[in-house]
Amino acid sequence: xxxxxxxFDTNVQLxxxxxLKSVVEHFxxxxxxxxxxxxxxxxxxxxxxxxxxxxxxxxxxxGEQLKMAMGGEKGNANVIQVIKIACDECTVDRYHVGxxxxxxxxxxxxxxxxxxxxxxxxxxxxIDQEKCIECGxxxxxxxxxxxMQYTRPCENACKIGxxxxxxxxACEIDNEKCISCGACAYQCPFGAIVDRSFILDVLQxxxxxxxxxxxxxxxxxxxxxxxxxxxxxxxxxxxxxxxxGFHDVVEAALGADMVxxxxxxxxxxxxxxxxxxxxxxxxxxQKSFPNLVDKVSHNPSPMEAVARFIKRIDPQxxxxxxxxxxxxxxxxxxxxxxxxxxxxxxxxxxxxxxxRKVCPxxxxxxxxxxxxxxxxxxxxxxxxxxxVAQALKExxxxxxxxxxxxxxxxxxxxxxxxxxKGVLPENFIEGMxxxxxxIGGAACISHAPKDKNEVNKYGREAKEKTxxxxxxVTRI
Amino acid sequence: xxxYVCIGSSCxxxxxxxxxxxxxxxxxxxxxxxxxxxxxSFCLGHCQDGVTMKINEELxxxxxxxxxxxxxxxxxxKELDIK
Numbered sequence: 001x002x003x004x005x006x007x008f009d010t011n012v013q014l015x016x017x018x019x020l021k022s023v024v025e026h027f028x029x030x031x032x033x034x035x036x037x038x039x040x041x042x043x044x045x046x047x048x049x050x051x052x053x054x055x056x057x058x059x060x061x062x063g064e065q066l067k068m069a070m071g072g073e074k075g076n077a078n079v080i081q082v083i084k085i086a087c088d089e090c091t092v093d094r095y096h097v098g099x100x101x102x103x104x105x106x107x108x109x110x111x112x113x114x115x116x117x118x119x120x121x122x123x124x125x126x127i128d129q130e131k132c133i134e135c136g137x138x139x140x141x142x143x144x145x146x147x148m149q150y151t152r153p154c155e156n157a158c159k160i161g162x163x164x165x166x167x168x169x170a171c172e173i174d175n176e177k178c179i180s181c182g183a184c185a186y187q188c189p190f191g192a193i194v195d196r197s198f199i200l201d202v203l204q205x206x207x208x209x210x211x212x213x214x215x216x217x218x219x220x221x222x223x224x225x226x227x228x229x230x231x232x233x234x235x236x237x238x239x240x241x242x243x244x245g246f247h248d249v250v251e252a253a254l255g256a257d258m259v260x261x262x263x264x265x266x267x268x269x270x271x272x273x274x275x276x277x278x279x280x281x282x283x284x285x286q287k288s289f290p291n292l293v294d295k296v297s298h299n300p301s302p303m304e305a306v307a308r309f310i311k312r313i314d315p316q317x318x319x320x321x322x323x324x325x326x327x328x329x330x331x332x333x334x335x336x337x338x339x340x341x342x343x344x345x346x347x348x349x350x351x352x353x354x355x356r357k358v359c360p361x362x363x364x365x366x367x368x369x370x371x372x373x374x375x376x377x378x379x380x381x382x383x384x385x386x387x388v389a390q391a392l393k394e395x396x397x398x399x400x401x402x403x404x405x406x407x408x409x410x411x412x413x414x415x416x417x418x419x420x421k422g423v424l425p426e427n428f429i430e431g432m433x434x435x436x437x438x439i440g441g442a443a444c445i446s447h448a449p450k451d452k453n454e455v456n457k458y459g460r461e462a463k464e465k466t467x468x469x470x471x472x473v474t475r476i
Numbered sequence: 477x478x479x480y481v482c483i484g485s486s487c488x489x490x491x492x493x494x495x496x497x498x499x500x501x502x503x504x505x506x507x508x509x510x511x512x513x514x515x516x517s518f519c520l521g522h523c524q525d526g527v528t529m530k531i532n533e534e535l536x537x538x539x540x541x542x543x544x545x546x547x548x549x550x551x552x553x554k555e556l557d558i559k
Contacts, residue, residue, distance in 0.1 A: 314518060366486070369489050370483075464493075
């Protein structure tokens, strides 16, 4: 089934998908020199624009999106980048008077305003935006709740305050603060914030392998895949990946089993720890809580742990992680990450499938089984804590685990602030930057409430029932 | 001697972890730790043929807990000239 409007949560994702698909098609036809001319015309055929002033601006934006799909802006180390001409420069005024205003007699809003920014004109309150200091007292005072607070979607999505406006009112990302979680990219209604892609590097890596003869290319898939591509069975997605040219498909969840086991031992030894699986969470600690850096678990992330294992038994291997995460695109570039060579997202995989006309639901049912239930439930909030508890049990440890599972970066912030002050009652922080855990990742094709159940169900299907049994194979 | 047992998903589901356990036992029982290097491998390309292993460069398919001892005697012990 080729992706359609219904496949994605939003048409911004659909547009990104069309651009990525076009990149793969041009690469496969060896026609990259024509892409900047052809793709904008293919994607915006006209004569009417989709959402902007004219087709020429829309085509210009496709040009910028192509650049992001082919590696993004050189000289900008962040994988989350802004396409300035795509930014709608939505209003920056924080408080607005809505239709519910009755122009009443009381004028509580006017009296509440400390800067005299409110007047009532023609039976309706009016805010002088020059005077407004955005304190919100008027909104709190209005008995009709007629004064609304408005935040730009990108700013609202970024719970750590890394987004501001530049002098032209276009979105600007502070790379010193940004943790590359991708929340803003997922939320921007105009697709002006994009995660740059490494899809061309993946295509080249696979091509240069000469059908896995020169070296073997492995797909390391995140357990959140169980909530994606639901139009096919996971085994069919695996078969599809092999048809695309991957030598073998391995669960990142096996790396999660390895990490849970080692992290439990590290926790028991040190007495206090934060998880290290989520690269956005780790980056948040490094950038905003430097005094807690030594509390971060020294274990690699599951993605990296399993890739190192693959390379231990196949030293020539190349490993491509496929997951829901934009921050992984930052993580794999770190010098200490030696297992994973490249990162793709589920969105990008969908584009790759469709460009190559590989329909997962038409493939034979292959299998995917390398991890335990506990490794697999890392994909959802709380799963990592459950796995560490299980690992402590399997190790016969008497360590009294008190875990706090932080669901989303706001909860992470609260726990880290408490930990910094020494008032956190728990002794283990599970940090997941995305709400819901990885199944809420910015680069998931779809985000649905049932995703958590899909993960649990997939977890229960694992052959190995304990972490020890799953990781036994890594300790031959 | 190098032995590789496939631990890819298909072989795993067909019991390759048990084969590794059996081989570990056989190596230990026969005191071959110095002569036999037991390793894991990802897909060896015979997913349809049961658990697959590679002994030096020779592929052996359809391995199970019932025939592993015989395979070990014939492909490993004999090769190493041990009776």
